Amino acid sequence: xxxxxxxxxxxxxxxxxxLVAAGAAQAQGSKEAEAAIKYRQSVYTVIYNNFGPLGxxxxxxxxxxxxxxxxxxxxxxxxxxxxxxxxxxxxxxxNTKAKPEIWANKAExxxxxxxxxxxxGALASAAQKATxxxxxxxxxxxxxxxxxxxxxxxxxx
Amino acid sequence: xxxxxxxxxxxxxxxxxxLVAAGAAQAQGSKEAEAAIKYRQSVYTVIYNNFGPLGxxxxxxxxxxxxxxxxxxxxxxxxxxxxxxxxxxxxxxxNTKAKPEIWANKAExxxxxxxxxxxxGALASAAQKATxxxxxxxxxxxxxxxxxxxxxxxxxx
Numbered sequence: 293x294x295x296x297x298x299x300x301x302x303x304x305x306x307x308x309x310x311l312v313a314a315g316a317a318q319a320q321g322s323k324e325a326e327a328a329i330k331y332r333q334s335v336y337t338v339i340y341n342n343f344g345p346l347g348x349x350x351x352x353x354x355x356x357x358x359x360x361x362x363x364x365x366x367x368x369x370x371x372x373x374x375x376x377x378x379x380x381x382x383x384x385x386x387n388t389k390a391k392p393e394i395w396a397n398k399a400e401x402x403x404x405x406x407x408x409x410x411x412x413g414a415l416a417s418a419a420q421k422a423t424x425x426x427x428x429x430x431x432x433x434x435x436x437x438x439x440x441x442x443x444x445x446x447x448x449x
Numbered sequence: 450x451x452x453x454x455x456x457x458x459x460x461x462x463x464x465x466x467x468l469v470a471a472g473a474a475q476a477q478g479s480k481e482a483e484a485a486i487k488y489r490q491s492v493y494t495v496i497y498n499n500f501g502p503l504g505x506x507x508x509x510x511x512x513x514x515x516x517x518x519x520x521x522x523x524x525x526x527x528x529x530x531x532x533x534x535x536x537x538x539x540x541x542x543x544n545t546k547a548k549p550e551i552w553a554n555k556a557e558x559x560x561x562x563x564x565x566x567x568x569x570g571a572l573a574s575a576a577q578k579a580t581x582x583x584x585x586x587x588x589x590x591x592x593x594x595x596x597x598x599x600x601x602x603x604x605x606x
Binding site: 331337341 | 492
């Protein structure tokens with residue numbers, strides 16, 4: 293009698309264990325997502341902090357500093373090579389402004405990302421030898437436009 | 450009478466305005482500090498995300514992938530050139546694990562930071578042509594030790 297009761301309880305116990313395991317897997321999943329989102333936002337924070345001063349110089353709000361411009365432009369270009377790695381599928385859900393369209397329209401997203409890399413690379417090249425803001429304005433504008441094109445399409449407000 | 454009352458109130462008004470101005474300056478200060486701390490933590494998050502997989506390979510927990518090792522080591526070395534810029538005086542106070550000793554012992558901090566740059570640079574160089582984990586283990590260990598030396602001294606638990 294006791295034994296048969298235990299045997300009847302076995303499926304229920306298995307179901308409970310399955311739920312516990314699923315819950316743990318989900319918690320693991322969101323922890324992984326959280327870490328991936330944190331990494332992505334960190335990469336963009338580094339980009340933002342280096343691109344901002346370039347904008348101030350390009351718009352004339354800050355005096356042109358060739359050394360800083362060159363340094364920051366090189367950093368933005370380098371960070372653009374990390375950026376694509378920060379959009380793993382797992383990071384689709386969570387506290388993020390990255391739209392799900394990124395993963396649904398991967399080819400288009402990749403194209404815009406490539407454009408960001410190309411334009412920031414050209415900006416870094418132009419900054420290498422620039423002695424006045426006029427020599428980098430066009431490349432800065434093109435990079436800003438590349439940022440905007442991707443944000444408009446794939447980043448929530 | 451009215452005029453003399455206003456004149457008597459003037460110092461009090463000046464005191465209130467001074468307080469308001471001080472409050473605004475402090476709010477501005479902490480906003481600036483917050484942004485600086487966010488930038489710093491972002492730089493270290495990027496370092497952490499790239500250094501972690503190197504540790505997994507160096508310790509044998511993950512198989513050696515020469516391309517990933519080379520790529521991540523280059524990223525860590527590059528980020529180490531940004532790191533020193535993320536410790537402005539304003540970022541001393543706020544939600545940060547950076548100890549005030551950093552700014553009190555700037556020379557020692559700078560030395561440890563330079564060591565991190567040297568060691569991660571050597572790691573990136575070693576990774577360039579490495580075909581096995583044995584060729585990068587020593588340089589990886591030296592970089593990890595450089596991280597630890599600075600964290601032990603200048604980072605709160």
